[in-house]
Amino acid sequence: MEYQWFERGAFATKKARKYLAEDFSPQKIQKIAVIRHAALGDQVITRPFLIEARKYFPNAQITLVAVSNYQYGMPDDLVDRVHIMPGKDKKEDTSVFDKIKNIIDLGEQDIIFDLASTNRSHWMMALSKAKLKIGFPYKYYLRGVLYNVCVPRSDFQPEVECMLDMLKLLGHNPTYPLNFNYPDNRVEIDREEPFILFFNGASQTSKILSQQQMKELIELSLESHSNIKHIFLEGKNTFEKGDFLEGLKKYSNFSIQACLPLEELIKLVAKASILVSPDTGVRNVAIATHTPTVGIFYSTVPFRYTPNYEKHYIVMTPDGSIPSTQKIYQAIKNEVLSWK
Numbered sequence: 001m002e003y004q005w006f007e008r009g010a011f012a013t014k015k016a017r018k019y020l021a022e023d024f025s026p027q028k029i030q031k032i033a034v035i036r037h038a039a040l041g042d043q044v045i046t047r048p049f050l051i052e053a054r055k056y057f058p059n060a061q062i063t064l065v066a067v068s069n070y071q072y073g074m075p076d077d078l079v080d081r082v083h084i085m086p087g088k089d090k091k092e093d094t095s096v097f098d099k100i101k102n103i104i105d106l107g108e109q110d111i112i113f114d115l116a117s118t119n120r121s122h123w124m125m126a127l128s129k130a131k132l133k134i135g136f137p138y139k140y141y142l143r144g145v146l147y148n149v150c151v152p153r154s155d156f157q158p159e160v161e162c163m164l165d166m167l168k169l170l171g172h173n174p175t176y177p178l179n180f181n182y183p184d185n186r187v188e189i190d191r192e193e194p195f196i197l198f199f200n201g202a203s204q205t206s207k208i209l210s211q212q213q214m215k216e217l218i219e220l221s222l223e224s225h226s227n228i229k230h231i232f233l234e235g236k237n238t239f240e241k242g243d244f245l246e247g248l249k250k251y252s253n254f255s256i257q258a259c260l261p262l263e264e265l266i267k268l269v270a271k272a273s274i275l276v277s278p279d280t281g282v283r284n285v286a287i288a289t290h291t292p293t294v295g296i297f298y299s300t301v302p303f304r305y306t307p308n309y310e311k312h313y314i315v316m317t318p319d320g321s322i323p324s325t326q327k328i329y330q331a332i333k334n335e336v337l338s339w340k
Contacts, residue, residue: 030060031107032113040073062079113163269285279305
């Protein structure tokens with residue numbers, strides 16, 4: 001199909017279609033830029049896209065275009081070059097001229113993949129040169145203006161799949177389960193001493209459970225599974241600390257783990273039997289290590305960050321209210337029962 005593997009489910013301009021039909025070849029591609037402006041969880045789920053892009057474009061130099069205020073967890077180990085755009089933290093020190101110069105410094109590319117669709121990435125798309133500019137914009141009028149190739153973006157499909165659609169459109173067939181190039185729970189899991197890892201942090205406090213409900217949830221699980229270790233993982237923010245759980249140390253199978261550096265966090269999560277948390281970057285780390293999760297959702301949509309091919313449980317209510325402690329625990333119980 002001349003590198004155009006879609007019928008009505010994607011968009012390409014006439015010029016892009018002509019290029020794909022007459023000149024495009026994965027082996028010919030020399031330079032790729034991948035734009036990703038996001039926090040830890042969104043950085044983590046970009047990893048399979050970069051790995052698959054490397055497979056499909058074996059001769060390409062891959063540049064990751066990040067933003068200065070979102071570099072934690074950035075997958076720079078999977079690319080050849082990193083280009084940092086000035087973010088909110090540089091707002092006062094960066095003139096319009098500096099911003100334009102920064103964009104121009106990226107250099108001409110064969111393909112630019114926009115995995116961000118933010119105002120900054122839109123400027124990058126508008127002012128950069130590339131044969132193909134591929135994205136998944138929510139705003140339909142950007143098709144053919146900023147992007148000459150577009151794939152649909154849905155709140156009901158994992159975002160990493162929407163990213164991979166950009167490669168599928170060109171004829172690439174990704175490998176599943178997805179490879180994140182992280183420690184793998186299927187290998188690393190602690191089978192001698194299984195443990196449940198709890199985390200109650202997020203970038204926004206509106207995503208997390210109250211301290212009282214989290215305490216009730218952990219205590220309910222402790223009383224029901226006295227032979228399984230329970231670990232509460234602290235985050236770096238004050239509201240992510242575990243002081244409110246000191247009373248639970250009366251249970252011999254409960255402990256509080258202080259905030260860990262990213263590399264140690266990844267290793268710990270990969271060994272866990274299951275991670276219980278709200279919609280947060282740590283949950284995405286668990287997904288990236290193939291560790292089962294119980295995700296608690298009530299203020300954000302659950303389907304965008306939930307793979308369909310592994311054991312990831314969504315706890316939600318149709319009306320968007322906070323799920324009950326019993327409902328969350330039932331998901332934990334169902335997973336524990338599956339171990340037997």
